[in-house]
Amino acid sequence: MPAEDTPAGPGPRGPTQLEKNRALEEWLRWQLGQVQARIRDLEAQEERERQAHAALWKVQPQQSGSPALLHRGDCRLYTGSTYINRGDAVVALTMPEIEPCAVCRPETGLDPE
Structure with a gap:
């Protein structure tokens, strides 16, 4: 021991x-x-x-050869930190120069009221 x-x-x-x-x-x-x-x-x-x-959205600015994109706020494809509200997102979808992200599909459930 x-x-x-x-x-x-x-x-x-x-x-x-x-x-x-x-x-x-x-x-x-x-x-x-x-x-x-x-x-x-x-x-x-x-x-x-x-x-x-x-519950927020963000717009990825237009880049050469590609349109501006609308993303859901939690989409990781675009890490921008400036968010917009639902109303602005609805307006953004009506603009011809902004397209919805094909991955996060921000237009889902975002029908104009």
């Missing part, structure tokens, strides 16, 4: 290796719980942002 795990003579005795490792395990479990809680918070924040952007 290692000297640390043998009973000590009279006087104060420090924690055993087993006690130290149990304390370390408890601390690591606490630390893991903190990280997991942070991950849950960040996932919830991302989901809120995704939902907020899904």
